[in-house]
Amino acid sequence: QVQVEESGGGSVETGGSLRLSCTASGLPYTSRCMGWFRQTPGGGREGVAGIDNQGNTQYANSVRGRFTISKDNAKNILYLQMNNLEPEDTAVYYCATRRVSCSITYMTSGNAYDMTHWGKGTLVTVSS
Numbered sequence: 001q002v003q004v005e006e007s008g009g010g011s012v013e014t015g016g017s018l019r020l021s022c023t024a025s026g027l028p029y030t031s032r033c034m035g036w037f038r039q040t041p042g043g044g045r046e047g048v049a050g051i052d053n054q055g056n057t058q059y060a061n062s063v064r065g066r067f068t069i070s071k072d073n074a075k076n077i078l079y080l081q082m083n084n085l086e087p088e089d090t091a092v093y094y095c096a097t098r099r100v101s102c103s104i105t106y107m108t109s110g111n112a113y114d115m116t117h118w119g120k121g122t123l124v125t126v127s128s
Helices: none
Strands: 003-007 010-013 018-025 033-039 045-052 057-059 067-072 077-082 091-098 122-127
Touching: 003 091, 018 033, 018 091, 018 122, 033 067, 033 077, 045 067, 045 077, 057 067
Parallel strands: 010 122
Antiparallel strands: 003 018, 018 077, 033 045, 033 091, 045 057, 067 077, 091 122
16 A cells, blocks of 8 residues: 655744655655645645655755755655745645656646655644
8 A cells, every 4th residue: 555644744933944754655666756845725736846766856946945855765755854944835745756757857847747646745834
């Protein structure tokens, strides 16, 4: 049974930090890439950060320099370190994996991007 599960969301004040974690188990494939996405009420789902299986990373312009994506391959855990958080970062954050070839540049460019498996999301709230 495939399970993708996020954790680490919460409420912080502007300028604060959070670290999100994602575990993916039961995958019948080796992920070509993994990514973090976020969605606000009434908004679309946007790619925030992506990492491919060579360890290359890419970020949306809105978070570059503040967020860092990383992956512990031994434990198969994906992380998103979020620093200097702003109220505009308030959203539900989702972790996702992709079975087929992947463009982390396209994933984080603001376009809709089809991933294979998604978690249920974790809420991040940043207060001003």
